Amino acid sequence: MATVLKNVALVGASGNVGKVVLPALLAANKFTVTVLRRASSSPSTFPDGVRVVDVDFSSVESLTAALAGQDAVVSTVGSAALKDEQKRLIDAAVAAGVKRFLPSEFGCDLTKELPAKLPVFAAKVEITRYLEDKAKTTPLTYTLVYSGPFFDWGLQYNFIFKSAGSKPVLYDGGNTVFSSSTLDAVAQAVVGVLLKPEETKNRAVRFQSVAISQRQLLDIAKEVAPERDWQPEVVKLDDLTKAADERLAKGLFDQETFTPYILRAINDERYEPKFEKLDNELLGIKQLTQEEVKAIVKKTLSD
Template identity: 55%
Template sequence: MSIKNVVLVGASGCLGVEVFKRLAAASDLNLKVLRRNGSTSTFPGNVQVVDVDFGSVESLAAALAGQDAVVSTISSEHIAAQKNLVEAALSAGVKRFIPSDFGSNLANEATQRLPVFLPKIDIRNRLIEIAKTTDMTYTFVYNGAFLDWGIDQSFLINRAGDKTQVVDGGDIPFSVTDLASVADGVYGVLTHPEETKNRAVYVEDAKVTQNQLLGLAKQAAPSKSWDVEHVALDDLTSAADKRLAQGLLDFQTFGPYLYRAIFGKENGGNFDKNDNALLGVKGKTEEEVAEVVKHHVK
């Protein structure tokens, strides 16, 4: 199998921007971007952009004709839009589908059961079923917590220096990867189609702890307070369960489940292996991790 013609969906999102940069710069790939009808997102003039109706399998299939692979970086709140995209890819004869499965280890059964990931699991299961009886294949890319995004959004630590929720003591190691390294991993999948066929791949820049990140943040911005609030993971997810039962579907409900995926002992957030060497992902030294933290907290 060889992959030459690639469609990117979600190219204007946080991860999509980085994946777009990486794939657009690749001389061995032809890149096409699918854009939602009515979108105001803009792209360089040398990149083919096709406006489509994501509610129509027919519209999507027409746009995917002749394409070898689909890379979806659709944001979490729009994951369900991939359902039509998967069926359109199957109809159009696409060889490889990389869904927006990035982040936590969804090959882990405990993580699969977390409510926040159920829409992703629906797509994941559909792709696995399709691959059993057709020529369309898949690759799931897992990268742990997003290092740069996680700091920038005050998720891993509070970048403003105000109170950070430190989970279960703050010394639990977990895998992190920045957005650009994930993009390198996606390119690596596309250029190693046989080695990455119908399986999950793992990319990882480093293993860190919350306390380590806070220590680096204090060094980078010593004038900030860097106060902490110690919290128990079980308490956070118990409160989330109650909110979910009340029908409260917001980040206050779903955030603790993301913490569970990262910090939970049974959830595989600390990868025991990675595919960096195969995919051409360099990883980061302690000094490079410190630079990422410094960039986002200064």
């Protein structure tokens, strides 16, 4: 009989990704959604019809009880919970007889050799290995969701293109084209995976809203905000990652240390940031038109 993933547990529903994935799961009208929330989590409100279960992420027993009867787990946990918490979640998913696990990925394609070696992605790579092993030894299956950097979010937070101050930084000149996806596309991808369990079983899916470079973003910024005095600055990725390596050697495991490696993965062609083969069609994700890209850039430019 064909696999159907109906009961879906979402973990991290209050986060950047989770709060977009949750309404998309509900809007699909195909799933019964349960949110697993840390008992210690600051109170967040979730839409009517969503069952919320407070769990202890340090206890496999607590997680297993919460996952009873679930067909799929969608993990959108943040960086603090990527390794140990996700391992326990996977153990609990196996114990509860869950069929599919989507780990918290939503970024670079870590099946590629160079990005997988970056220290910032160590926990994600470890979790992938853990899932691959479980898929060989238990009935649990997995899907890795690779979106590239978020487009709207990445513009808003000056991450893929720094518009604040009108002095965008172009890494190594900014000519590398990378795949990038809106948060809505990421949420649609999760829905698409859950609706296509066979086609997405034990593999990675890759999709994009747009393939674009920092230079192209600068051209669009100049077009949609011609009144601003755009003064791009070229920064070498080698300089950034050298400083990050030094911080890492000192045992400093923080955002300042890790961000340069992510910038490297996005803006260095050798790291293959533009996906070759796309699953957009399978997952029901449309790419943006040039006009839509411009509209998003215009809306999310910071002053």
